[in-house]
Amino acid sequence: MGVMGATAASDESMPSVKIQGPYARNLAYSRLSARTWQMTVRNDWTRDEARALHDLPLTDLLFRAQEVHRATQPRDAVQLCSLLSIKTGACQEDCSYCPQSSKYDTGVEAERLMDVAEVLLKAREAKEAGASRFCMGAAWRSPKKGSRQFQQVLEMVRGVRSLEMEACVTLGMLDDEQTQELKDAGLTAYNHNLDTSEEYYGEIITTRTYKDRLDTIARVAAAGISVCAGGIIGMGESIDDRVGMLVTLANLSPQPESVPVNALVPVPGTPLGDRKPVDPLELVRMCAAARIMIPGARVRLSAGRASLSREAQLLCFMAGANSLFFGDKLLTTGNPDHDADLSLLRDAGLSALAPASDAAE
Numbered sequence: 295m296g297v298m299g300a301t302a303a304s305d306e307s308m309p310s311v312k313i314q315g316p317y318a319r320n321l322a323y324s325r326l327s328a329r330t331w332q333m334t335v336r337n338d339w340t341r342d343e344a345r346a347l348h349d350l351p352l353t354d355l356l357f358r359a360q361e362v363h364r365a366t367q368p369r370d371a372v373q374l375c376s377l378l379s380i381k382t383g384a385c386q387e388d389c390s391y392c393p394q395s396s397k398y399d400t401g402v403e404a405e406r407l408m409d410v411a412e413v414l415l416k417a418r419e420a421k422e423a424g425a426s427r428f429c430m431g432a433a434w435r436s437p438k439k440g441s442r443q444f445q446q447v448l449e450m451v452r453g454v455r456s457l458e459m460e461a462c463v464t465l466g467m468l469d470d471e472q473t474q475e476l477k478d479a480g481l482t483a484y485n486h487n488l489d490t491s492e493e494y495y496g497e498i499i500t501t502r503t504y505k506d507r508l509d510t511i512a513r514v515a516a517a518g519i520s521v522c523a524g525g526i527i528g529m530g531e532s533i534d535d536r537v538g539m540l541v542t543l544a545n546l547s548p549q550p551e552s553v554p555v556n557a558l559v560p561v562p563g564t565p566l567g568d569r570k571p572v573d574p575l576e577l578v579r580m581c582a583a584a585r586i587m588i589p590g591a592r593v594r595l596s597a598g599r600a601s602l603s604r605e606a607q608l609l610c611f612m613a614g615a616n617s618l619f620f621g622d623k624l625l626t627t628g629n630p631d632h633d634a635d636l637s638l639l640r641d642a643g644l645s646a647l648a649p650a651s652d653a654a655e
């Protein structure tokens with residue numbers, strides 16, 4: 295259990311609040327009680343507690359999530375991230391939701407690793423379009439040890455950081471040496487999702503274990519790289535599975551810096567290709583529970599956002615989501631276009647977050 299370091303001063307109308315973390319300097323609050331206030335980060339969540347939270351009447355859940363959100367996050371601001379598939383398709387893994395797996399016939403064409411210059415051009419374009427984080431995904435089980443491709447990825451990370459953007463990659467499982475090389479290249483965050491609960495995981499993936507995932511997450515955290523880890527709903531899992539995944543994430547120490555909340559985008563040809571879309575309110579509940587249980591994280595609206603109405607997206611923001619991917623592709627599935635995103639933020643009076651302060655150093 296840890297404390298986010300918030301204390302209210304004696305002036306009731308505008309207490310000064312000290313919060314540690316990347317956005318400390320952006321934080322300002324006008325509504326806190328005069329009593330000493332603390333945001334406790336808990337790593338001892340139980341499933342029963344989390345389930346009770348998840349199942350609260352929706353307005354209560356939203357209210358509690360918004361309280362936590364205002365106490366821990368820059369208000370009325372959303373981080374814009376851009377996601378690029380730097381190596382697409384022909385993946386050896388069998389993730390049942392993924393059109394990039396070589397096990398399924400989905401029409402996704404396998405592509406080689408992109409050139410560094412091409413990737414950095416995309417990063418520059420993303421920055422000009424307002425993105426503060428550039429995420430790069432490679433469809434690998436793990437990077438090949440000592441390979442030229444991995445060296446190219448390191449170059450991409452260095453290049454993105456030199457643009458004063460946060461850099462995140464998702465490359466599959468890592469060993470210690472690769473993790474350290476990524477750290478040395480200046481990587482901000484490593485994405486490695488849990489996908490679902492430990493119990494349901496075997497229904498979705500058989501080519502690597504839940505423990506493999508947790509090991510990579512632990513390695514990344516130990517190297518001092520921020521962890522981006524979340525999951526997907528709508529894969530046939532129970533509510534207890536969703537809650538179980540949140541409990542595992544919340545009980546990581548340190549908690550993830552970023553939690554993507556995805557809704558399955560069913561892709562024909564994958565084993566989950568005929569799943570019905572989830573009710574957007576289920577996504578709202580997940581965002582709110584994630585915000586309360588993992589208060590310091592950016593809760594990221596990810597896959598499945600294309601099917602959400604503007605109103606549903608705003609409810610997710612009310613629930614504590616404060617990061618989204620924009621652009622015309624989310625790895626290999628559609629994403630709302632950039633103009634629609636900017637108009638949604640503008641109409642809602644939300645602004646784009648600047649990169650975390652260390653990304654600009």
Ligand code: SF4
Pocket residue numbers: 385386387388389392393394395432433434435466
């Ligand atoms: S989700 Fe990642 S690891 Fe799984 S099949 Fe797709 S690209 Fe491969």
